[in-house]
Amino acid sequence: MNPVSLPKELQKTDLPEWLCRADEQGLLIAPGEAPEDFAGRIARLQKELQSNLPADIPEVSASVREKAEKITGALYGFRADWLPAYYSTCETGHFSAGVSVLQDDFLPLVYLSGAFLKKNRHRGYNAAETLAHESVHAARIAFPDSSSYDEYFPCQVHASAFRRLAGNLFRRWYLPVLFLLGLYPPLLPFPLLILLKEFLLLRQIRRAGKKLRSLGLRPEPVLLRLSDAEIRELASGRLPACLADQTSWRYRIFFRRFVLS
DSSP: OOOOOOOHHHHHHOHHHHHHHHHHTTOOOOTTOOHHHHHHHHHHHHHHHHHOOOOSSOBOOHHHHHHHHHHHHHHHSOOOTTSOEEEOHHHHOTTOSEEEEEETTTEEEEEEOGGGGTOSEETTEEHHHHHHHHHHHHHTTTSOOOSSSTTHHHHTTOSOHHHHHHGGGGGSTHHHHHHHHTTSGGGTHHHHHHHHHHHHHHHHHHHHHHHHHHTTBOHHHHHHTSOHHHHHHHHTTOOOHHHHOTTSHHHHHHHHHOBOO
C-alpha cells in the first residue's frame, strides 16, 4: 500500500491538474461536490490512512495489487494503490470472496478471503479481479446512493461474461431471491419483471455510453464518474451539467483524461 500522492502546491497553482491526479488514484470528485469540500475529504482520508488502519492482519500481496490496478487502470482509468486491502476470512465470511467496508463511515477498507493466501482462485473468483471489484466500490463511496448500478460497474472488471452481464442483479439481496422464486410456476411474473428491469437498465447505460462516444469521450471511465440521474439524462439525449458546462471541474477532468484517441 502506498500513500496518496497529491502535492499541496499543485492544488494552489493548477487545481484542474490536481483534481486529475486525484482522479488517477481513484479519488473521484462526486457529483455536486465543490473542490474545497473534495479537498477536505481527501485531507481527512490521508490523516485516517496514517493513523487508523487494522493491525496484525496480512496485507494483500503486491502481485495481486498490481494485477488489480492494471484492470481498473485499463477499464476505468484509475489505480488505487493507497487503498487498504487485507486477507481476512473473519471479515468476508466463508461464502464471500471479498468485501469492502467503511470504517467510521469514511475510510474504505477491502478484505479478501483468507483462502486467497494459498491460491489465486476461491469459489470461482480470481483474487485480482475481486480486489479490482472492491476497488471500484471504494472509488464511488462519496457518490449519491445508487439503486440502479451499484454492482454494474464493479462487475465489469471480471473476465466472466456472465458476471459482467448479470452481476448487477445482486445489487439488492432480494432480487436474486425473487428471481429464483420464478422456478415455482405461479410466481413466474417475478423473474420476468426483474429481467425486464435489468434489460432496461442495460439499454439505458449503453445509450449513455453511445452518447459519450459521440462527444469524443471514452464511455467506461466517464460513466463510472456519473450519477444515476446523469446517466439517465445522457441516455435520453440530454447533456448533464457536468458535460454541458465547459467551466465545470468534472468537465475539465473528463476532457483532460478520457478523450478518445
